[in-house]
Amino acid sequence: MLTVSTTPVALKALTFQELLLRLQNFWAERGCVLAQPYDMEVGAGTMSPDTFLRVLGPDPVAIAYMQPSRRPADGRYGENPNRLYKHTQLQVILKPPPEDIQDIYLQSLEAIGIRLREHDIKFEEDNWEWPVGGAWGVGWQVMLDGLEITQFTYFQQCGGMDLDPISGEITYGLERIAAFLQDVDSLYDVVWAVDPKTGKQVTYGDIRLEEELQLSVYNFEAADIGKLWEHLRLYEAECQALLDAFHQQFKVEKSAERKEKIHDRLVHDGAATPADEDMRRALRRFPVLAAYELCLKCSHLFNLLDARGAISVTERVAVMARIRNMVVGVAKAYAQQRQRAGARYDG
Amino acid sequence: MADLLFEAGLEEIPARMIAAAEAELTERVVELLRRERLLEEEHEVHSYSTPRRLAVQVNGVRRRQRDATRELTGPAWNVAFRNGEPTAAALAFARKAGMTEQQLRKASVEEEHLRGTDLNSELLNRAEMKSKLEEDPNGETRLFKVTSAKGEYLAAMVRDKGRAATEVLPDRLAGELAAVYWPKNMYWRPLKVEFFVRPVRWLVALLDHEILPVEFAGVHAANLTWGHRILHGDAPVAVDHPDDYLGVLEAAKVTADVKLRRYRIRKALDAETRAVPGARWREDQALVETVTHLTEWPSVVLGNFDPEFLQLPEEVLVTVMRDHQKYFAVENAEGRLEPYFLAVLNTHPEETGIETIRHGHERVLRARFNDARFFWRMDQKTPLEDRVQMLKSVTFHKELGTYWDKTQANLKIAETLAGLLKQRGIEVDQSALLKGVELAKTDLTTELVKEFTELQGIVGGLYARAQGLGEKVAQAIYWQYSPAAVEAPIPPTVEGQVLGIADRIQTITAMFSIGLEPTGSKDPFALRRAANAIVKILAETGLPLVRSDLFRAVPADVSEETQKKLAAFFEERFEFWLRDMRGFAYDVVNAVVAVRSDNMRDAIARAEALTAVRGSEDLAAIAAAFKRIKNILRQAQEKGILQPRQDVGALNPTLLADPAEKALHSEAMKLAPVVEDLRRRQEYREALEKIATLRPHVDLFFDKVMVMVDEVALRNNRLALIGEVLGAFSKIADFSELVAA
Known part of the structure; x- marks a missing residue:
């Protein structure tokens, strides 16, 4: 910590919560809607429907949210200073990405007190892929003095579908950045908050260490494998039932059929038939989003089973394929829903 | 004469792709200028790149294309003109040649010029016409009649007036940029307009001072480029003339010349290392290339780490x-290793900055080393021997099962090979070998290998040593993946060599058995590399294993068809190795493997001997004679005189009539046992030299003796003689494969 400086940000490194607030502010000022973390277990901010589903379709998106991300196999009982079962991402999605998105991103680093001229910054190739989601993109890991602080991705495909327009995704690793700013060697020593009156510090360890320890114990030792499998089976069955119902009710139109319908509509002075109207209403209220939540449940259970060492080689490939089918199926259903029902009701 | 500059500004290009793209764009631009007749004879080409740009500068570009002529053949003469009037076909052709109807009617169709001439003089006249037209600055398209073997046609010598470079180049330059190959592309504009490596953000296209209106990906070229992202900031800088390019960028904190950047990085590495007495940085060309392509304005910072970490293996x-x-x-x-490191930065920080950056890099490395140490200690809690069962949950291949299954198969193969080697007097510590094979894959379950996959095998070896499993076991595990590249060294111990062979034989056989053999350029499981490694180990160690031994070790349930494929695959790999790795001439390789190639060491020795003597005139003559013998025998078979593969019948010495055939026979009889004796002792060079002494007799024989005479007994006896000579002296190499120098 520098003793003399004119800039207030350099006086004192940001606490963990200040870091989050600053970044949220920064992106809010640039037109992002600040969403809250998705209230379910996800492995990465990308899996939140605010990213995974919103990047589909043509509607513009500018959204930012913090997302705790759980990766059971990464747990280290709180013993490793650099590894966490649950870490915190700040996720920004911009669709379409502005041309100066890299510059805006660099400004966000200034906003959290990183004086760029005093650091070594590189954009190094790092492409992102989530096979289970049929999703991939190209981009970089942003290296700050040798530390990977951000994953920067131009999404290309999601749910097996080409995206048009594409989205730009910026994912900040908040713990790493905080430890860098505060110059501490253990994530658990990161200062989370300082009481403005007493100056009393609360650390990341104070808030999270017990959770890391106990959840590691659960993930690696205590979780009941039989019950995990049972949960997985139940969630999967429910998700699959929803998807089946969806397909039964709204069979995917061949593009020729759709063109014909559009043609009909144009010929008959643009008025939709009452049957069309009913169908659209039914489509709009179909719980595709719930089906996606069930996918997230399955994905997390799979990760738990994996951490537990309970998935055999043959099972692994098969289960992943099943989850992929569900996730991709949901993404396709969502796209269909938005395309045929969404636009009309979007006010 | 003018100078051209073309720069494409991008978001950061992956470092691994830049060099190839720079070279390709340069080649494309130069080729474009040449194709468009815009390149002066005397010209200079420069190419530049940084993570954010590719640029080409060509000095010596014409402002206007050279005029050119080209010939167009039109409709048949009798189709083109009816009653002396041009038909619609003629008119259409004239339009294609760039003439109007009036011009066509006016044009003196130069009939007399070519009529009745033969093909050659016609060509001559045409060439004359072409060169005349090219020399005449005011030359215009001319029509003429061409008489060829196919008939008479209307033709045109078209005069192409050169267009201005500013008119020709813009679209073409955009086309060449768009055509550059990238290993991985993306799209970024709505409707997926173009695929390129990363979004294009600016273009510079200058012909001297003039901007060429190139447009690509919605970006319009100007004379503005961008400097270093951080150090120069957001404002573009103007390039007035191509020759200013490097200087303007240098002022904006970008060294666009890759060679210069690389040189500066090396110098800076040297300079920083001087702070550590007696030390040097470890040369690493690949890493120098990477950091060169990751930086625009590089500098180097020296950092250190706690010497405690030196207790971790250097490999880690x-x-x-x-x-x-x-x-x-x-x-x-x-x-x-010294407890220091050098980081190449993409900036020249001020003093306070240097300390901050050094501190940052040291911090990251400390965390990484801490992790490695943590993993090392964690891994020691479960010794390798306890990890064998864990391999049951590590997939080798989804159709082939787990690494545990593979380990069991490897064990059997290693055991068989060790047995064969023992029989042949090679000392193998069988228990160390089998222990090594059993544990070889267990490091796949360790945290350290999960973190640093490139260290598989090496980590296993280090752990085996740390866990007191003995040096032989440790070495065998450590070296199991070596040689990964053909240049890499082979395992130093016999146990390591056998382990490496067994593991790869198993992989190759298993993959072949489920139809995953390499095809064409596709070899996803790197089986060719694996086979190359086996060949290299066998060739360099001289382990007395022949190729069929390797297959003997393979499980019996491999189908016959697969076995054939395997045999052909290894044969092909071995020939590749002889040719491409050992540099034997292809005909020497063919001659050697045509005899047999099962024993690789032996084949190499024969190839060496043949290479040494093949230059001699005598051997060349022998080769020619043997080729002749083979032809005679083949023709005899084709004519039904001999059945294929049928023996010629025994030679009957009493039937030998001509002195020349008698001489050949007696000399061959004398020589054959000598050669055979030398061959058995693998004194191939001496043997070949002996064979070469047969030359005068062979020459004389073919000079004086006719083999295919009408008299059946005589003819068959002569066929038997040459067949015998061929057979007796072709056991080292099939000389008929040799190509005359």
Whole structure:
């Protein structure tokens, strides 16, 4: 910590919560809607429907949210200073990405007190892929003095579908950045908050260490494998039932059929038939989003089973394929829903 | 004469792709200028790149294309004109040649010029016409009649007036940029307009001072480029003339010349290392290339780490520094690591900045080393021997089962090979070998290998040593993946060599058995590399194993068809190795393997001997004669005189009539046992030299004796004689494969 400086940000490194607030502010000022973390277990901010589903379709998106991300196999009982079962991402999605998105991103680093001229910054190739989601993109890991602080991705495909327009995704690793700013060697020593009156510090360890320890114990030792499998089976069955119902009710139109319908509509002075109207209403209220939540449940259970060492080689490939089918199926259903029902009701 | 500059500004290009793209764009631009007749004879080409740009500068570009002529053949003469009037076909052709109807009617169709001439003089006249037209600055398209073997046609010598470079180049330059190959593309504009490596953000296209209106990906070229992202900031800088390009960028904190950047990085590495007495940075060309392509304005900072970490194996430390952090290792005069590292920065920081940056890099490396140490300690809690069962949950291949299954198969093969070697007097520590094979894959379950996959095998070896499993076991595991590349060394111990062979034989056989053999350029499981490694180990060690031994070790349930494929695959790999790795001439290789190639060491010795003597005139004559013998025998078969593969019948010495055939026979009889004796002792060179002494007799024989005479007994006896000579002296190499120098 520098003793003399004119800039207030350099006086004192940001606490963990200040870091989050600053970044949220920064992106809010640039037109992002600040969403809250998705209230379910996800492995990465990308899996939140605010990213995974919103990047589909043509509607513009500018959204930012913090997302705790759980990766059971990464747990280290709180013993490793650099590894966490649950870490915190700040996720920004911009669709379409502005041309100066890299510059805006660099400004966000200034906003959290990183004086760029005093650091070594590189954009190094790092492409992102989530096979289970049929999703991939190209981009970089942003290296700050040798530390990977951000994953920067131009999404290309999601749910097996080409995206048009594409989205730009910026994912900040908040713990790493905080430890860098505060110059501490253990994530658990990161200062989370300082009481403005007493100056009393609360650390990341104070808030999270017990959770890391106990959840590691659960993930690696205590979780009941039989019950995990049972949960997985139940969630999967429910998700699959929803998807089946969806397909039964709204069979995917061949593009020729759709063109014909559009043609009909144009010929008959643009008025939709009452049957069309009913169908659209039914489509709009179909719980595709719930089906996606069930996918997230399955994905997390799979990760738990994996951490537990309970998935055999043959099972692994098969289960992943099943989850992929569900996730991709949901993404396709969502796209269909938005395309045929969404636009009309979007006010 | 003018100078051209073309720069494409992009968001950061992946470092691994830049060099090839720079070279390709340059080649494309130069080729474009040549094709468009815009390149002066005397010209200079420069190419530049940074993570954010590719640029080509060509000095010596014409402002206007050279005029050119080209010939167009039109409709048949009797179709083109009816009653002396041009038909619609003629008119259409004239339009294609760039003439109007009036011009066509006016044009003196130069009939007399070519009528009745033969093909050659016609060509001559046409060439004359072409060169005349090219020399005449006011030359215009001319029509003429061409008489060829196919008939008479209307033709045109078209005069193409050169267009201005500013008119020709813009679209073409955009086309060449768009055509550059990238290993991985993206799209970014709505409707997926173009695929390119990363979004294009600016273009510079200048012909001297003039902007060429190139447009690509919605970006319009100007004379503005961008400097260093951070140090120069957001404002573009103007390039007035192509020759200013490097200077303007240098002022904006970008060194666009790759060679210069590389040189500066090396100098800076040297300079920073001087702070550590007696130390040097560990040379690493690949890493120098990477950091050169990751930076626009490089500098180097020296950092250090706690010497405590030196207790971790060097392999781990170097992997962390090089592969994960792109840092250079620092070593002392003996090549041992010093607790320092060098990071190449994409900036020249001020003094306070240097300290901050050094501190940052040290912090990251410390965390990485801490992780490695943590993993090392964690891994020791479960010794390798306890990990064998864990392999049951590590997939080898989804159709082939787990690494545990593979280990069981490897054990059987290794055991068989060890048995064969023992029989042949090679000392193998069988228990160390089998222990090594059993544990070879267990490091796949360790945290350290999960973190640093490139260290598989090496980590296993280090752990085996740390866990007191003995040096032989440790070495065998450590070296199991070596040689990964053909240049790499082979395992130093016999146990390691056998382990390496067994593991690869198993992989290759298993993959072949489920139809995953390499095809064409596709070899996803790197089976060719695996086979190359086996060949290299066998060739360099001289282990007395022949190729069929390798297959003997393979499980019996491999189908016959697969076995055939395997045999052909190994044969092909061995020939590749002889030719491409050992540099034997292809005909020498063919001659050697045509005899047999099962024993690789032996085949190499024969190839060496043949290479040494093949230059001699005598051997060349023998080769020619043997080729002739083969032809005679083949023709005899084709004519039904001999059945294929049928023996010629025994030679009857009493039937030998001509002195020349008698001489050949007696000389061959004398020589054959001598040669055979030398061959048995693998004194191939001496044997070949002996064979060469047969030459005068062979020459004389073919000079004086006719083999295919009408008299059946005589003819068959002569066929038997040459067949015998061929057979007796073709056991080292099939000389008929040799190509005359």
